[in-house]
Amino acid sequence: MIYVRKVGPHLGHTRQPHSRIIKLLLMVLILIISITLTVKLLNIDLEFKLEDLRDLSHEGPDYSITRSIPHEKSSPAGKCGLPQPCPEEHFAYKISSGAANVIGPKICFNGEILIGVKKTSGLGINIAVVNGKTGERVNADSFDMWSGDVEPLVQFLTSIQNGSIVLMASYDDPASRLNDEARTLISQLGSSHISTLGFRDNWIFIGGKGMKNIKPLEKHLKNDKSVNKYGDWPEMVEMDGCIPWKQD
Numbered sequence: 001m002i003y004v005r006k007v008g009p010h011l012g013h014t015r016q017p018h019s020r021i022i023k024l025l026l027m028v029l030i031l032i033i034s035i036t037l038t039v040k041l042l043n044i045d046l047e048f049k050l051e052d053l054r055d056l057s058h059e060g061p062d063y064s065i066t067r068s069i070p071h072e073k074s075s076p077a078g079k080c081g082l083p084q085p086c087p088e089e090h091f092a093y094k095i096s097s098g099a100a101n102v103i104g105p106k107i108c109f110n111g112e113i114l115i116g117v118k119k120t121s122g123l124g125i126n127i128a129v130v131n132g133k134t135g136e137r138v139n140a141d142s143f144d145m146w147s148g149d150v151e152p153l154v155q156f157l158t159s160i161q162n163g164s165i166v167l168m169a170s171y172d173d174p175a176s177r178l179n180d181e182a183r184t185l186i187s188q189l190g191s192s193h194i195s196t197l198g199f200r201d202n203w204i205f206i207g208g209k210g211m212k213n214i215k216p217l218e219k220h221l222k223n224d225k226s227v228n229k230y231g232d233w234p235e236m237v238e239m240d241g242c243i244p245w246k247q248d
Contacts, residue, residue, distance in 0.1 A: 079111035086242035091135045091165075096238035097202040097219075098171030100230040105169035105204075110135035115142075115169065123172045124148060127156065132163045132211050132246030145177040157185040162210030163246050170203040172233075190216030199223060202237045213247045 078085040079092035086092045094108045098121070106116030107128045114128035114137055115121050122142025129138040143153040160166060166189050175197045186194040190207030197203055200223040207216040219237040229235035
């Protein structure tokens with residue numbers, strides 16, 4: 001007698017879980033291999049591109065791009081440090097008194113330093129005389145009004161010719177030795193403060209002799225210990241601008 005063995009449904013499915021696991025492992029392995037190869041290819045390509053960039057930076061033409069920034073046109077500066085040039089038929093000037101007895105005065109006219117820096121200034125009253133037509137320096141000197149003699153100052157003032165522009169700046173004490181004659185001569189040049197100029201006052205002045213078209217310019221700061229900036233001396237005074245030529 002022949003017997004036929006029947007295999008139940010539960011026996012036919014016993015191998016299916018194992019085959020699925022194997023398939024899943026194969027798929028994961030293939031994925032890992034694919035990712036590894038892709039990363040290697042990307043690294044090789046990146047290294048190649050970087051090498052090319054390094055070669056370009058050392059050889060061949062320059063491929064860099066330079067941005068051109070247009071420069072705004074600035075107006076030319078004026079003489080004596082003025083921000084802009086003076087009008088035609090005008091001279092530039094800048095004048096400052098001394099500061100205490102430490103920093104000397106400075107007089108610049110038409111771009112030339114007449115008093116100060118290399119042009120040594122002196123205690124007392126510093127004076128520069130220029131030609132009112134050409135702006136050229138005629139004379140410059142300082143006069144000690146604390147321990148000096150007023151007579152050289154009087155002689156200097158008397159020698160000033162018509163058609164001259166006169167610039168004055170104080171340093172330390174401009175007044176102790178001044179007499180009436182010297183004050184009168186300076187007032188005739190256009191000063192309105194010379195009559196009250198006192199011990200250690202700070203003072204600057206621009207006037208002229210025979211210069212009808214020039215308006216005198218002046219600054220005066222009194223010595224007052226209660227408000228002085230430098231103890232026994234007031235603050236420095238200064239001014240700048242343009243002054244017209246002498247008109248015939």
